[in-house]
Amino acid sequence: MNLPWHIxxxxxxxxxAGLNHFRxxxxxxxxxxxxxxxxxxxxxxxxxAEIILGIALCIPELSSYAAWGVIxxxxxxxxxxxxxxxxxxxxxxxxxxxxxxxxxxQLVLIFWxxxxx
Numbered sequence: 001m002n003l004p005w006h007i008x009x010x011x012x013x014x015x016x017a018g019l020n021h022f023r024x025x026x027x028x029x030x031x032x033x034x035x036x037x038x039x040x041x042x043x044x045x046x047x048x049a050e051i052i053l054g055i056a057l058c059i060p061e062l063s064s065y066a067a068w069g070v071i072x073x074x075x076x077x078x079x080x081x082x083x084x085x086x087x088x089x090x091x092x093x094x095x096x097x098x099x100x101x102x103x104x105x106q107l108v109l110i111f112w113x114x115x116x117x
Contacts, residue, residue: 001060007116008058014070015054021047031090033083049073057116067116074110081106 021028025043032039053073056066084090085099 003058003060003063003116007063010070010112010116011054011057013054014050014057018047018050018052018054021050027092030092031080031084033079036079046073046077064117067113070113071110071117074106074113078103078106 021043025040028043028047029039032042036042049069050073053066053069056062056069059066081099081103084092084094085096085103091099
């Protein structure tokens with residue numbers, strides 16, 4: 001089974017994003033809601049998940065499962081978008097309208113991943 005070229009684009013995006021969790025953890029620690037336990041662990045787990053899912057998207061036998069994993073991950077990290085929108089310290093200097101636009105973008109990313117399930 002041949003995979004479409006755009007799944008490799010998605011895989012690359014998640015792989016690089018996952019690596020960034022380890023390269024620049026402070027960026028992610030700022031946006032994890034304080035009500036979540038062990039932010040450091042959550043950062044590393046989500047980064048590792050992105051790396052693994054990025055790789056798995058490129059393996060035809062795993063790509064459908066990986067796409068479901070991407071969908072689950074996007075849903076799991078959605079609270080960070082709400083936290084960034086409502087908490088000024090977590091905004092990283094971004095205007096509220098940009099943060100508001102990021103929320104429906106999650107739906108676009110979910111739809112994109114769903115195309116490979």
